[in-house]
Amino acid sequence: MMELHQGALDTKEIFGRWLDEEASSNYGAYIPFVGTIRAEDEIEALSFDIYEPILKRWFDEWQDRAAKRGAIVKMAHAIGDVPIHTSSYISAVFSPKRRVALELIDEFVEDFKANAPIWKYDVINGSRVYAADRSTPMDGAGLLS
Amino acid sequence: MVRVEFLGPIAREALEIDASSVQEIADRLREDETLREWLPKCAVALNDEMISDLSIELKDGDRVTILPPVCGG
Numbered sequence: 001m002m003e004l005h006q007g008a009l010d011t012k013e014i015f016g017r018w019l020d021e022e023a024s025s026n027y028g029a030y031i032p033f034v035g036t037i038r039a040e041d042e043i044e045a046l047s048f049d050i051y052e053p054i055l056k057r058w059f060d061e062w063q064d065r066a067a068k069r070g071a072i073v074k075m076a077h078a079i080g081d082v083p084i085h086t087s088s089y090i091s092a093v094f095s096p097k098r099r100v101a102l103e104l105i106d107e108f109v110e111d112f113k114a115n116a117p118i119w120k121y122d123v124i125n126g127s128r129v130y131a132a133d134r135s136t137p138m139d140g141a142g143l144l145s
Numbered sequence: 146m147v148r149v150e151f152l153g154p155i156a157r158e159a160l161e162i163d164a165s166s167v168q169e170i171a172d173r174l175r176e177d178e179t180l181r182e183w184l185p186k187c188a189v190a191l192n193d194e195m196i197s198d199l200s201i202e203l204k205d206g207d208r209v210t211i212l213p214p215v216c217g218g
């Protein structure tokens with residue numbers, strides 16, 4: 001499952017809920033990942049735009065890939081401003097055994113960074129500045145150039 | 146008409162373009178000075194599905210989406 005929240009994520013509530021959801025699913029491994037906003041370069045917060053229809057398709061493909069390995073993935077992401085020292089992104093893999101979960105969380109988080117349709121802005125003195133230098137063209141970029 | 150939408154930081158109003166292929170959309174957008182820096186870095190979706198082929202034909206009511214470089218998390 002994928003969920004989007006306005007502002008910072010309540011990581012304990014979400015991870016706890018995910019754990020409860022799979023309490024009887026007989027998964028032997030549960031690996032969570034937490035992305036936290038670091039204080040750097042005078043930023044007050046980061047801010048995010050999300051294009052949900054394509055994010056949902058991207059996530060559904062990952063759910064299918066995970067299912068082929070007997071696993072499931074879950075993720076939550078923030079929309080709008082997220083203050084420093086709070087979380088904008090969390091994800092988790094559940095799988096029968098640890099090896100699949102360890103591999104999947106790596107592949108899933110890396111592909112998330114590369115291809116999830118999410119745009120990041122630094123918030124400095126209340127203004128949003130696109131994080132161009134940290135952003136990556138998606139697979140297939142340049143088709144129209 | 147085909148609707149062309151620009152996401153995230155491109156900060157432009159959507160365009161309505163009379164085009165019968167993705168190639169024609171490319172030709173039109175290349176004429177726009179303000180998009181020149183963006184296009185080499187942007188991925189493209191047709192009706193919310195990512196595409197990688199200029200020869201795809203378009204029909205009235207299609208939606209082309211321009212996706213600039215991303216950084217989630």
